[in-house]
């Protein structure tokens with residue numbers, strides 16, 4: 196019994212480490228998919244939906260924060276889009292980067308046409324603690 200506990204304990208520790216692995220990277224979004232950080236320029240990448248966000252020129256100049264891991268020197272892979280790994284700072288407030296269709300009241304996490312009315316969605320920084328009833 197005691198021996199089993201000794202074996203399981205390090206495994207549990209490893210599992211915890213894997214969950215807390217994400218690095219927080221903050222800097223200025225300067226060109227599509229590029230971030231200027233205090234440590235230099237970093238190329239951002241991620242899953243398909245994340246790449247769509249990174250290709251959005253409306254984010255240029257934004258105080259940007261991403262959660263993920265350095266996969267290569269100066270290349271940072273952002274965590275999957277559903278984990279809400281993309282943030283922006285405005286007036287010191289940490290806001291979610293989302294896209295909004297004001298016609299259908301539909302919010303998405305990647306830019307493009309609204310799946311309902313096919314209108315272009317608007318970039319919308321959303322306060323996660325806001326009492327705003329929109330989703």
Ligand SMILES: [Zn+2]
Pocket residue numbers: 296297298299300301309310311312313314
């Ligand atoms: Zn719509």
